[in-house]
Amino acid sequence: xxxxxxxxxxxxxxxxxxxxxxxxxxxxxxxxxxxxxxxxxxxxxxxxxxxxxxxxxxxxxxxxxxxxxxxxxxxxxxxxxxxxxxxxxxxxxxxxxxxxxxxxxxxxxxxxxxxx
Numbered sequence: 001x002x003x004x005x006x007x008x009x010x011x012x013x014x015x016x017x018x019x020x021x022x023x024x025x026x027x028x029x030x031x032x033x034x035x036x037x038x039x040x041x042x043x044x045x046x047x048x049x050x051x052x053x054x055x056x057x058x059x060x061x062x063x064x065x066x067x068x069x070x071x072x073x074x075x076x077x078x079x080x081x082x083x084x085x086x087x088x089x090x091x092x093x094x095x096x097x098x099x100x101x102x103x104x105x106x107x108x109x110x111x112x113x114x115x116x
Contacts, residue, residue, distance in 0.1 A: 075102055
């Protein structure tokens, strides 16, 4: 396996080497990195580039869409047993077995998590 290229006839080798060296010198003096940019002579002062901070006029109430917010997502992730599944129970509403729902939550409240 040969990596590279071959030059035939051999007497042309010096000519090709000079050409490659010339191209390398030109490229290394002004390389092309794939990004075009323009150097600006005068940089604007930081005071002109700084944007003043404005506080949002919203209030977080803990409610989503008029209904009380569900903390089911938080409750499931705050549980220390993330590596273990809960006991499976049959859910008649869904018609399949699901992990038992934590106390204080309903199946409907779990669906509210996806409506964020």
